Amino acid sequence: MPREPLSPVTVLCLAILFNDERTGYEIRKQSLEGRHRWFVDASYGSIYPALARLAQSGLVTVREEVQSGRPSRKVYAITTEGRAALIEELSEPPGPDIFRSRFLLVSSFAPHLPRRTVEAAIEERKAGLAEEIAAIEAAVAESECAGERDCDALSWAAAYGRNCLGAHLDFLKTHGDSLIAMAEGGTDASLPKAAE
Amino acid sequence: MPREPLSPVTVLCLAILFNDERTGYEIRKQSLEGRHRWFVDASYGSIYPALARLAQSGLVTVREEVQSGRPSRKVYAITTEGRAALIEELSEPPGPDIFRSRFLLVSSFAPHLPRRTVEAAIEERKAGLAEEIAAIEAAVAESECAGERDCDALSWAAAYGRNCLGAHLDFLKTHGDSLIAMAEGGTDASLPKAAE
DNA sequence: TGATCCATGTAAGCCGTTACATGATTGG
DNA sequence: CCAATCATGTAACGGCTTACATGGATCA
Numbered sequence: 074m075p076r077e078p079l080s081p082v083t084v085l086c087l088a089i090l091f092n093d094e095r096t097g098y099e100i101r102k103q104s105l106e107g108r109h110r111w112f113v114d115a116s117y118g119s120i121y122p123a124l125a126r127l128a129q130s131g132l133v134t135v136r137e138e139v140q141s142g143r144p145s146r147k148v149y150a151i152t153t154e155g156r157a158a159l160i161e162e163l164s165e166p167p168g169p170d171i172f173r174s175r176f177l178l179v180s181s182f183a184p185h186l187p188r189r190t191v192e193a194a195i196e197e198r199k200a201g202l203a204e205e206i207a208a209i210e211a212a213v214a215e216s217e218c219a220g221e222r223d224c225d226a227l228s229w230a231a232a233y234g235r236n237c238l239g240a241h242l243d244f245l246k247t248h249g250d251s252l253i254a255m256a257e258g259g260t261d262a263s264l265p266k267a268a269e
Numbered sequence: 270m271p272r273e274p275l276s277p278v279t280v281l282c283l284a285i286l287f288n289d290e291r292t293g294y295e296i297r298k299q300s301l302e303g304r305h306r307w308f309v310d311a312s313y314g315s316i317y318p319a320l321a322r323l324a325q326s327g328l329v330t331v332r333e334e335v336q337s338g339r340p341s342r343k344v345y346a347i348t349t350e351g352r353a354a355l356i357e358e359l360s361e362p363p364g365p366d367i368f369r370s371r372f373l374l375v376s377s378f379a380p381h382l383p384r385r386t387v388e389a390a391i392e393e394r395k396a397g398l399a400e401e402i403a404a405i406e407a408a409v410a411e412s413e414c415a416g417e418r419d420c421d422a423l424s425w426a427a428a429y430g431r432n433c434l435g436a437h438l439d440f441l442k443t444h445g446d447s448l449i450a451m452a453e454g455g456t457d458a459s460l461p462k463a464a465e
Numbered sequence: 466t467g468a469t470c471c472a473t474g475t476a477a478g479c480c481g482t483t484a485c486a487t488g489a490t491t492g493g
Numbered sequence: 494c495c496a497a498t499c500a501t502g503t504a505a506c507g508g509c510t511t512a513c514a515t516g517g518a519t520c521a
Contacts (some may be wrong), residue, residue, distance in 0.1 A: 079507070084487055088374060096474055111373040118355060119509050142517055144472040145284045163378050167371040169397050170437075175363040177307040181426040182359050182392075184418035190360045201365050222380035226451050230377040233440055240436030244429055253420050276480070294500050316480055317502055339489065340500045 075173040079162050083127060084117045085112055087151060087159040087253050090133060092219050094150035097121050101205050107212035108230055110205075125150055180252055188258035195249045270426035278311045278319045283347060283355040288415050303408035304426055306401075320345055321345050328354050352391060376448055391445045398438040405430050424434050445450035 079087070089100050097120050098133050115123075124147075125171040127133045132155035151159075171225060176198050183191050213231045216226035275283070286303060287297050289359050293316050300311050311319075320343075323329045328351035335341040347355075373420035379387050409427045 084374070088378070091378075092512080096472075097474090108373070108377055111368065111370045113509090115322065115511055117472095117474075118476090119510075125474095140472090144516075146472060160378075160381055163375050163382060167375050167390055169407055170372055170394070171305065171367070173309065173367040173432075174307045177304070177426050177429060178280070179359050179363050180429070181304055181422050182284070182287075182356075183422045183425075184416065185356055186359060189366040191389070194363055197362055198366070220380065222451050223286075226379045226448070228375050228379050229379070229444065229448050229451070232372060232444070233437075236440045237433065237436050240433050244432045248425065249392070252422070252425050255418050255425070260284055264403075278481080292500075293502090294498095309481095312482055313500095313502075314483075314504095334499090340487085342500065442518095 077101045078165070079158065080123065082112045082123045084142045084159065084204075085109060086120065086123050086127060086149075087155055087162075088112070089133065090149055090151040091156065091159060092223075093150050094136075095126050095145045096148055096193050098146070100124075100149075102109055106208065106226060107216065110208070111230075111234065112140055113255055153232070172255050184257065186256055187255040190251060191253050191256040195252065196257050199242060199249070202238050202245070206235055206242070209238070270366070271458060274361070275354065276319065277309045280314045280322060280355065281305060281309055281311055282316065282319050282345075283328065283351055283358075284349040287346055287352065287355060287417075288346050290332075292342045292344055293320050294342070296320075296345075300403060303384070303412065304423060306404070306432065307426075317426070323351070325349075328342050357439060379448050379451045380453065382452055384452040387449050387452040391441055391448065395438060395441050398441070402431055402434050402438070422453055 084106055086100055089095060095103070101115065101117055101120055103109055104113070106122075121234050124133065124135075128135050128149070131152060133151050134151045136148045136150070138148055139144055176194060179186065179191070179243050180254065209231050213228065216224075216227055218227055281300055282296055285291060285299050291299070293313065297311065297313055297316055300303055300309070300316075320329065320331075324331050324345070328346060329345045329347050332344045332346070333341055334344055366458065372390055375382065375387070375390050405427050412420075412423055414423055
């Protein structure tokens with residue numbers, strides 16, 4: 074029988090567990106950094122239940138490690154069926170990537186917004202992009218792979234991310250000023266020192 | 270008193286109504302095409318209630334047009350307060366753009382996936398990107414703006430989109446093959462004609 | 466001493482989608 | 494004649510976030 078489709082968070086858990094065993098806490102952390110940021114960023118409220126469901130359906134196993142002092146941790150490990158389920162799931166057509174940009178909405182309203190607002194939005198965006206690119210570099214530097222092929226694939230995905238984020242950043246660096254010029258307040262370069 | 274933050278769909282409605290009056294049906298359509306695709310794509314189930322709430326809070330007005338044959342349409346128009354609320358909302362820091370890519374997850378698992386799957390994913394992605402870029406061109410060509418500034422801002426946002434999507438597409442065109450080479454099945458260019 | 470890290474989990478709620486219900490008109 | 498377009502809306506459901514509950518250890 075064909076497996077029913079897995080929820081995004083479930084897929085994330087299996088993907089992270091594919092190479093190493095992890096606790097829910099660790100999965101959450103890893104979902105924010107490195108290569109998994111591009112998928113979903115999940116919170117505890119979705120990860121823990123997902124892990125419990127996975128364990129019940131036999132796609133992962135649990136081992137409870139009692140620790141002195143610290144709360145005991147539940148270490149999850151993927152099973153053969155889990156690996157199969159993930160591969161099966163990833164073999165489905167991935168569907169379109171999703172890009173949601175409030176910044177782009179703001180930018181198209183630049184003529185109706187104060188200059189300061191537009192400037193701030195662009196600066197924030199530039200800073201965010203630079204940070205994300207740095208995070209990719211860092212993730213690549215410290216990533217450990219199971220095999221050479223895996224490592225290559227990881228590098229590929231990282232290069233993809235770097236490339237595309239770089240394009241965003243370049244555009245802002247090159248054309249940011251022209252958007253600011255469209256903002257309320259006009260083309261003039263000097264700020265009229267408006268009171269707050 | 271400070272206005273409570275508006276939900277994304279609400280912002281979308283106000284943004285679309287900013288220049289023209291529209292029905293819920295038309296708003297839905299416009300949310301899919303042109304410049305609003307980058308924000309949210311909302312379904313009737315969220316648009317109609319949002320519009321009703323907006324009307325109740327006085328940010329838009331409704332006018333019911335009874336039509337012969339067709340069901341009567343409710344035409345919404347933004348009010349001065351609505352405009353102010355939108356501007357106020359857009360003046361808040363926009364927060365980070367969101368990029369969610371299942372494709373990137375698939376790509377990082379390329380060594381564990383059949384060659385065909387990886388090829389198909391890349392082709393699908395390329396086709397999707399080309400389509401989106403074409404949609405931007407089309408939207409720019411037929412867009413009507415209230416003023417010159419508005420038109421410039423719209424063009425700016427379109428150029429941003431074109432630029433970034435173009436970067437994705439270029440990367441796939443240039444490096445797609447190297448990912449395929451990492452897939453299960455090896456580096457060899459000829460397919461061994463495996464049975465389905 | 467107070468924040469942060471480790472570590473798990475639940476409950477309520479939000480925001481949105483999908484599917485349903487209805488129905489005339491126009492175009493292929 | 495069938496599909497798509499126009500046109501509005503509701504109800505159920507889903508999936509994820511936020512906030513809550515708990516608590517020792519470590520670091521500044």
